[in-house]
Amino acid sequence: MSTILIVDDDAAVRYTLQRVLAAHDFTAHPTANGKEALAYLKDHAVGLIITDIIMPEVEGIELIHTLRAAYPDLPILAISGGGRLDAREHLKMAEAFGASQTLRKPFDNDELIAAIRQFLPGTTPPANKGD
Amino acid sequence: MFKANTIIIPAGIVVLLFIAFLAYTGHQLAESSTRDVAVARETGVPIVLGLQDMRAGVMRIVTSSSEQALLQHLTVNDHAGHAHTDARSKESELVNSGQQIYAAGLGILSRQFLATQQNVPPDTLARRRADMANLATVYSSLLASARELSLATASGNIEALLEAKEVFEESETATLMAIERTLNAELSITESMLADSAASTIALGQGIDYAAALIMLAVALLTLAVARLHALESRARLRAERNSDELSREIEFRKQAETQLVAAQKLSGMGTLLGGIAHSINNHLVPILSLSQLLGKSLPPDSADRRDAEMITDSARSARKTLGDVLAFARGTQDQPTSDRCEAIAALRHLLQIASKAMPSAIAFNIRFEVETAWVGLTSTELENLALNLLSNARDALAGQPGRIDLIAQRVDGAQAKAESPIIDLPAPCYFRLEISDTGSGIAPEVLPRLFDPFFTTKEVGQGTGLGLAVSYGIAHRAGGTIAVRSEPGKGSCFAVLLPVVDTEAGFEDPS
Numbered sequence: 001m002s003t004i005l006i007v008d009d010d011a012a013v014r015y016t017l018q019r020v021l022a023a024h025d026f027t028a029h030p031t032a033n034g035k036e037a038l039a040y041l042k043d044h045a046v047g048l049i050i051t052d053i054i055m056p057e058v059e060g061i062e063l064i065h066t067l068r069a070a071y072p073d074l075p076i077l078a079i080s081g082g083g084r085l086d087a088r089e090h091l092k093m094a095e096a097f098g099a100s101q102t103l104r105k106p107f108d109n110d111e112l113i114a115a116i117r118q119f120l121p122g123t124t125p126p127a128n129k130g131d
Numbered sequence: 132m133f134k135a136n137t138i139i140i141p142a143g144i145v146v147l148l149f150i151a152f153l154a155y156t157g158h159q160l161a162e163s164s165t166r167d168v169a170v171a172r173e174t175g176v177p178i179v180l181g182l183q184d185m186r187a188g189v190m191r192i193v194t195s196s197s198e199q200a201l202l203q204h205l206t207v208n209d210h211a212g213h214a215h216t217d218a219r220s221k222e223s224e225l226v227n228s229g230q231q232i233y234a235a236g237l238g239i240l241s242r243q244f245l246a247t248q249q250n251v252p253p254d255t256l257a258r259r260r261a262d263m264a265n266l267a268t269v270y271s272s273l274l275a276s277a278r279e280l281s282l283a284t285a286s287g288n289i290e291a292l293l294e295a296k297e298v299f300e301e302s303e304t305a306t307l308m309a310i311e312r313t314l315n316a317e318l319s320i321t322e323s324m325l326a327d328s329a330a331s332t333i334a335l336g337q338g339i340d341y342a343a344a345l346i347m348l349a350v351a352l353l354t355l356a357v358a359r360l361h362a363l364e365s366r367a368r369l370r371a372e373r374n375s376d377e378l379s380r381e382i383e384f385r386k387q388a389e390t391q392l393v394a395a396q397k398l399s400g401m402g403t404l405l406g407g408i409a410h411s412i413n414n415h416l417v418p419i420l421s422l423s424q425l426l427g428k429s430l431p432p433d434s435a436d437r438r439d440a441e442m443i444t445d446s447a448r449s450a451r452k453t454l455g456d457v458l459a460f461a462r463g464t465q466d467q468p469t470s471d472r473c474e475a476i477a478a479l480r481h482l483l484q485i486a487s488k489a490m491p492s493a494i495a496f497n498i499r500f501e502v503e504t505a506w507v508g509l510t511s512t513e514l515e516n517l518a519l520n521l522l523s524n525a526r527d528a529l530a531g532q533p534g535r536i537d538l539i540a541q542r543v544d545g546a547q548a549k550a551e552s553p554i555i556d557l558p559a560p561c562y563f564r565l566e567i568s569d570t571g572s573g574i575a576p577e578v579l580p581r582l583f584d585p586f587f588t589t590k591e592v593g594q595g596t597g598l599g600l601a602v603s604y605g606i607a608h609r610a611g612g613t614i615a616v617r618s619e620p621g622k623g624s625c626f627a628v629l630l631p632v633v634d635t636e637a638g639f640e641d642p643s
Binding site for chain 1: 409410411412413414415416417418419420421422424425428447448451
């Protein structure tokens with residue numbers, strides 16, 4: 001089972017993503033910023049990265065750019081709640097920099113899982129939990 | 132002006148004295164010999180006639196250059212440009228008359244010369260020749276400085292005008308002084324001739340005529356000077372008025388531009404603030420939306436707890452929608468250039484497939500496309516949202532009553548767009564105009580200024596967020612356009628969306 005790497009500076013968002021992913025039988029590892037994420041990636045194999053775009057230290061867009069260069073085959077799911085530019089503009093930028101997929105915050109769980117399954121199809125939905 | 136006056140008064144006195152003098156000497160002339168009289172008549176008549184012409188010309192100048200006449204002429208014409216032209220033509224008329232009189236004066240003097248060659252002592256002759264040459268030189272430099280003055284006045288350059296005026300006045304003074312000197316010399320000769328009873332009466336008479344001609348020249352020049360100064364003054368006054376008009380217009384324009392700038396900055400500031408708030412709240416909504424969904428699914432179906440969890444989920448979704456609208460409005464307030472493009476007619480047709488079906492049957496919904504294609508700087512979704520918002524408002528304005536909604540899509544040029552929305556800056560040459568009008572309840576005039584304010588709504592609580600028009604306006608604004616409203620309570624409303632026509636997606640100009 002591939003690990004999903006979470007990169008977001010908001011603790012509540014990290015917690016939520018972990019809970020939702022776990023409920024759908026995904027394994028997730030949370031990190032708070034790009035620095036932590038890159039450090040983790042050095043020693044661990046990861047199937048997908050979910051990253052916020054606006055973060056301190058290593059900015060989301062910059063992180064995506066670095067990831068693309070260092071790990072060209074790694075799928076990147078970029079999420080954003082807007083900000084100075086709005087979410088749409090951020091996500092357009094993310095795509096331009098190499099994100100594989102973008103998603104706006106807040107998201108419906110189904111939306112999130114559907115987006116992830118595009119890149120990690122191997123995980124089958126559990127039969128006994130209603131979706 | 133004062134310079135002319137200080138010369139006119141002494142010159143006037145000289146004229147009066149001379150007229151008295153003439154009366155006395157005229158009496159003397161009558162007593163000359165028959166032969167003298169015959170010669171005098173032969174040479175004198177044209178001179179006298181010439182002098183009469185001069186006198187008439189001077190009177191013409193004096194009356195026509197009166198301040199009253201000139202001002203009257205100027206105030207009758209409202210249009211500043213027109214009055215300006217009239218002042219100029221008046222001035223050239225006066226200048227021409229003055230020049231004619233001066234030329235006539237010089238003509239008389241030269242005729243005088245021819246007539247008096249035999250009878251005038253050689254040294255007097257020589258002096259008169261020198262006088263005339265001097266007067267001619269002085270006068271041509273006067274004419275030159277007058278020309279310079281005209282040019283400087285026309286240029287509108289204040290410094291050049293003042294300098295040219297100074298040069299002209301110096302030249303005028305020089306000419307007048309030259310005439311005065313010549314006149315004084317002539318008068319002293321005439322006096323000595325009068326004292327000498329053996330002097331030829333013809334010579335005397337001619338000397339008198341010469342002096343008279345000189346005086347006339349002086350008067351002509353003076354009235355010319357006065358006329359020119361009058362004209363200059365009026366022109367300067369007109370120019371000042373025009374400048375002050377232009378200045379007022381400039382001030383008014385700047386005030387408006389400043390107001391718009393302040394409004395735009397406020398709007399932009401609000402947009403940034405709203406964007407920041409929306410971002411923060413969107414983050415807070417992530418656990419609320421996602422975890423309530425998880426909770427709900429883990430609770431027994433039909434249980435109260437599950438319903439509670441689902442209520443939280445629905446509420447979080449509504450919050451997301453509202454924030455989406457707020458962000459759409461915030462986007463509209465930012466002046467970032469957009470590369471979005473869509474073909475408006477296709478987008479509208481797409482919308483109308485669904486929207487016309489949703490129109491109540493009591494409403495007559497008329498659609499009119501006056502253009503086949505029009506590319507605008509929006510996404511098709513944005514345009515459809517905008518049109519849908521206006522159509523919904525129109526439908527709500529009719530409140531179920533029978534009525535009419537018109538949707539018209541057309542192209543207008545920049546001038547027509549500006550006429551419809553004069554305050555907003557609409558620089559594009561061509562606009563796509565989407566009109567949505569209804570025969571509904573109309574909008575009260577006190578409500579109109581607040582119509583596009585975010586969260587302003589005239590609808591019942593829960594019926595509308597008050598963001599629809601704010602978002603629509605923001606969409607139009609982002610595409611470089613605006614929304615104009617006309618409304619009459621009881622009659623209906625008309626919303627006109629004006630969007631600049633842009634290059635097509637493919638990058639070439641829309642041929643239609």
